[in-house]
Amino acid sequence: MSLAEPLVKVENLTKHFPIMRGILIQRKVGAVQAVDDVSFAIAQGETLGLVGESGCGKTTAGRTLLALYPATAGLVTIDGHNVHQAKGRELLAVRRKAQIIFQDPFASLNPRWTVGTIVGEPIKVHKLTKSSKERSARVKELMELVGLNARLINRFPHEFSGGQRQRIGVARALASEPKFIVCDEPISALDVSIQAQVVNLLEDLQDRLGLTYLFIAHDLSMVRHICDRVAVMYLGVIVELAERNELYENPLNPYTQSLLSAVPIPDPKKDRARQRTILTGDVPSPINPPSGCRFHPRCPVAIPLCSEARPEWRDMGGNHWVACHRA
Amino acid sequence: MDRPTLLEVNDLKTRFHTAEGTIYAVNGISYILKEGETLAVVGESGCGKSVSVQSLLGLIPIPPGEIASGSAVYQDRDLLKMAEPELEKVRGKEIAMIFQDPMTSLNPVLTIGKQITESLEKHMKMNHDEAVRRAVELLEWVGLPDPARRLGDYPHQFSGGMRQRVMIAMALACGPTILIADEPTTALDVTIQAQIVELVKRLRQEVGMAMIWITHDLGVVAGLADRVIVMYAGFIVEEADVESLYEDPRHPYTLALLAALPRVDRRRHQRLMSIPGAPPNLLVAPHGCPFAPRCERVIERCQAENPSLEAVAPRHRIACWVDVQTGGPR
Numbered sequence: 314m315s316l317a318e319p320l321v322k323v324e325n326l327t328k329h330f331p332i333m334r335g336i337l338i339q340r341k342v343g344a345v346q347a348v349d350d351v352s353f354a355i356a357q358g359e360t361l362g363l364v365g366e367s368g369c370g371k372t373t374a375g376r377t378l379l380a381l382y383p384a385t386a387g388l389v390t391i392d393g394h395n396v397h398q399a400k401g402r403e404l405l406a407v408r409r410k411a412q413i414i415f416q417d418p419f420a421s422l423n424p425r426w427t428v429g430t431i432v433g434e435p436i437k438v439h440k441l442t443k444s445s446k447e448r449s450a451r452v453k454e455l456m457e458l459v460g461l462n463a464r465l466i467n468r469f470p471h472e473f474s475g476g477q478r479q480r481i482g483v484a485r486a487l488a489s490e491p492k493f494i495v496c497d498e499p500i501s502a503l504d505v506s507i508q509a510q511v512v513n514l515l516e517d518l519q520d521r522l523g524l525t526y527l528f529i530a531h532d533l534s535m536v537r538h539i540c541d542r543v544a545v546m547y548l549g550v551i552v553e554l555a556e557r558n559e560l561y562e563n564p565l566n567p568y569t570q571s572l573l574s575a576v577p578i579p580d581p582k583k584d585r586a587r588q589r590t591i592l593t594g595d596v597p598s599p600i601n602p603p604s605g606c607r608f609h610p611r612c613p614v615a616i617p618l619c620s621e622a623r624p625e626w627r628d629m630g631g632n633h634w635v636a637c638h639r640a
Numbered sequence: 641m642d643r644p645t646l647l648e649v650n651d652l653k654t655r656f657h658t659a660e661g662t663i664y665a666v667n668g669i670s671y672i673l674k675e676g677e678t679l680a681v682v683g684e685s686g687c688g689k690s691v692s693v694q695s696l697l698g699l700i701p702i703p704p705g706e707i708a709s710g711s712a713v714y715q716d717r718d719l720l721k722m723a724e725p726e727l728e729k730v731r732g733k734e735i736a737m738i739f740q741d742p743m744t745s746l747n748p749v750l751t752i753g754k755q756i757t758e759s760l761e762k763h764m765k766m767n768h769d770e771a772v773r774r775a776v777e778l779l780e781w782v783g784l785p786d787p788a789r790r791l792g793d794y795p796h797q798f799s800g801g802m803r804q805r806v807m808i809a810m811a812l813a814c815g816p817t818i819l820i821a822d823e824p825t826t827a828l829d830v831t832i833q834a835q836i837v838e839l840v841k842r843l844r845q846e847v848g849m850a851m852i853w854i855t856h857d858l859g860v861v862a863g864l865a866d867r868v869i870v871m872y873a874g875f876i877v878e879e880a881d882v883e884s885l886y887e888d889p890r891h892p893y894t895l896a897l898l899a900a901l902p903r904v905d906r907r908r909h910q911r912l913m914s915i916p917g918a919p920p921n922l923l924v925a926p927h928g929c930p931f932a933p934r935c936e937r938v939i940e941r942c943q944a945e946n947p948s949l950e951a952v953a954p955r956h957r958i959a960c961w962v963d964v965q966t967g968g969p970r
Contacts (some may be wrong), residue, residue: 366829378765474918504684504854509914511902516911531829535858538902538912575834576904577859581882583905584863591838592831595799 318460319354320525321378321411321493326351326387328370328377332600346599347373349549351387355493360430360526361521362540362557364533364572368596370378370549371529372416375495378527379411380404392491397638409439412486416498418478424468428481429466430455430626435489455484459514476507501532512539521605534578537561542632545569551626555633565629565640580594606638646850647673647696652710652720654688654695656701661923665691668709669875670949673818678844678851680865680882682858682897686919688874689854693820696720697735698727714818733763736811740823742805751808754792756813763814778809783839797832805839812843819844820852825860837864858901862886867955870894873920873930876949880956890968892937892960899945929961937962940970 320329329344347370355361376382378389380396390394394407412435415421422431432452435441442448453463459480470478479499486494496515500508512535518524530536536543537557544554545568555564564570571590578584594613597603603610609619616638624636654666666688673679691827694766696712696719703954712719715783719727719967731737736790739745747755756778757771772791779787782805806826811819821840825833832849837860852942855861861868861882862889868885870893878891889895899913929935932942941961949959963970 330920340947347718348666366831418657476918505858505897505900505920506684506915507918509912510916512902513911513914534902537904538908561904573904575830577833577837577857577863578903578905579858579862579898579901580905581886581887583860584859589834589838595801595832596829 315470320357320359320392321355322388322390323351323354323378324388324390325376326377326389327385328382329385330375331500332404334381343600346549348377348600349602351546351549351551353544353551353554354510355491355525355527357471357517357525358523359542360528360540362536362543363527363546364527364531364536365546366531366541366596367571368548368599369546370599371546372497374546375492375497375527376415379413379495380407381413391556405439409435409489410491411490411493412489412496413495413497414479414486414499417502418475418482419470419502419509422483424470427467427469428452428456428461428473428484431470432484432488435485439489441489452484452488455487458487458518459484474507475503476510477502479511480514483511483518487518487522491524493527494528495527497529498531499528499561500535501514508535515539523574545572546597548602550607551634552608552637553633553635554633559631559633563633564636565633565635566608567612567639571613606636643674644674645672646675646677646714647773648711648713649673650713652692652695652712653708654691654700655706655708657706658927662925664925665922668694669871669874669876671869673850673852675817676850677867678849678853678865680853680855680861680868681871682861682868683871684836684856685959686922687871687958688922689871691739692704692871693822693852693854694945697731697737697820698722698724719771729763732759733814734816735818735820736814736816737822737893738804738807738811738824740826743795745801746803750796750805751792751794752798756791756806756810757918757932759810759813775809775902776961777808778813779798782806782809782843784809797831800828801835804828804832804836808839808843812847812849815847818850818852820854823856824853826855826857836896839879840864851960857898858904862954870897873922875930875946875959876957877931877960878958880953884953884956888953888956890952890956891960892935892962892964893931895964896936937964937967941969942947 327350328348329346332343333339333342334342351374351469365371377384384397391411396407399407429452432455433448436448436451442451456463500511528540540557542556543560544551547568553569564573571592574589594611605620605622607626609615618638624638626636628634650670651668652666653668656663656893681689695707707720753775756775758772760766760774770825776787785807825836865882868882869876872893878894896915915934920930928944929942929946930937947961949957951957961969
């Protein structure tokens with residue numbers, strides 16, 4: 314990581330969704346603590362991976378840091394802008410600089426719009442071209458950039474395959490010439506042979522355009538491939554963050570260890586030979602998360618302290634951060 | 641492993657006649673399942689892997705479906721020629737199935753107790769009390785906490801992993817000889833997937849049943865299967881023992897799939913190999929090798945003739961004109 318000011322800075326970001334009861338007089342009876350006191354930074358040109366199981370809050374974290382959801386608490390700075398305070402022109406500038414690619418290429422594209430309209434929309438909103446002719450030329454350029462035939466500009470999303478739709482989603486995200494893109498599980502809806510195409514495309518675009526990514530995923534193998542640093546989330550909190558090879562070869566948090574040991578390896582001998590920690594039980598509800606360390610009820614090495622005190626977020630050296638009493 | 645044959649499928653062809661034309665879903669596949677063996681069927685979406693086993697159990701709606709040819713001999717009887725009442729006795733009892741999404745395959749308005757005891761009463765001729773006792777045993781066996789109390793719960797009251805355990809308990813209720821699992825862990829998180837895979841391995845050993853495990857995930861297969869079939873566009877393109885398939889893949893499609901997988905246990909060396917294009921349109925009758933348009937080792941013959949499945953080594957068959965080691969014709 315360079316010493317320069319990071320492009321994206323997230324400090325103590327918290328997002329609670331209130332649970333309301335009552336018909337006429339609504340009162341708050343609890344909260345889904347989706348993201349709780351999460352902090353990290355992403356340098357210019359870097360890819361940070363955010364991994365965890367479903368319901369751990371990784372998608373909510375990605376959306377809250379783009380102010381697609383208002384934050385309950387915390388500060389997010391993207392390229393010098395305070396995202397949650399930004400209004401009017403400044404908000405427009407933030408939207409231009411920070412974009413998102415969604416998981417489901419079927420649900421995230423308007424079925425009644427052509428590719429030209431979908432990809433052209435950000436160009437129109439941000440007034441990036443002078444005429445509609447210029448805009449359509451720019452859309453074609455973007456389509457070629459992501460590997461789509463520009464002649465298909467007047468087609469509708471349903472005429473494309475899953476992989477091609479995800480390319481449309483990438484082109485749309487690139488249309489406003491962003492610096493930072495949140496990739497929210499961009500490949501998990503795709504077949505294996507198509508996943509590699511989209512991942513390679515994202516890597517090429519990063520090299521060519523100097524993009525910065527937050528790559529949200531549950532596929533730990535793909536995250537190891539694409540990310541520079543990786544953050545592991547469990548029930549709304551980040552439990553470990555380290556440089557890629559350090560995290561995969563020397564995981565310190567017992568949750569990271571068991572998560573990694575659960576990933577199947579496509580090699581029969583290796584897969585049969587290795588020691589596995591199989592976690593028992595399911596992820597608890599984020600409405601009433603366990604006290605102390607949120608992982609303690611499932612943790613194989615928990616001690617009494619783990620249920621009493623929340624572990625501190627500590628640097629174990631070499632920028633390897635972990636929140637665990639036992640590390 | 642020389643075990644007796646349990647199921648022999650020969651030249652199975654399944655088609656669907658739709659308004660847009662005929663979909664060639666399964667195009668003449670043959671394989672053998674031996675007693676106690678775990679056979680994995682691997683392929684991408686739309687390759688015919690699910691249809692190929694649904695055809696065996698009469699789960700294909702006819703019409704629009706049609707089993708155009710083939711036989712599936714199980715204990716000297718052809719499953720494809722059985723009348724529905726006869727097939728009903730086999731299905732669920734001797735050959736059981738679990739599905740990808742336990743939420744849609746469990747009945748949401750019946751308690752799980754009701755759903756398990758129903759098949760016990762029907763197939764095993766148990767009375768209600770016996771069936772309830774057996775259901776509790778089964779649920780305990782698959783690792784469901786507090787089974788006696790949970791018999792009265794509905795499917796939505798369980799988590800995804802627990803629902804899959806209930807499905808497995810139901811499938812094993814009548815002591816099947818074959819368990820067919822159609823992407824049973826695809827909808828689950830990786831830690832829960834590991835729990836289910838471990839459970840299935842334990843049960844397989846305790847019951848001694850054979851399994852057909854359908855998946856798109858080459859990772860899960862490596863630790864679980866004895867033999868692997870790789871399917872593409874309704875054809876079997878490679879079949880081998882699990883070790884040889886991963887160590888010595890001979891079909892360009894298998895090679896490409898393995899190269900497209902990032903590995904959690906390895907440092908990154910290069911960019912991922914991607915397979916250009918997309919899987920073929922099954923509305924067109926296959927002409928030539930179906931993988932030829934995406935294959936980087938393609939030769940002239942591939943365009944004209946579809947290769948049949950032939951042995952290249954003991955217990956290792958591929959359908960390809962090319963020798964992947966030399967790059968020339970085989």
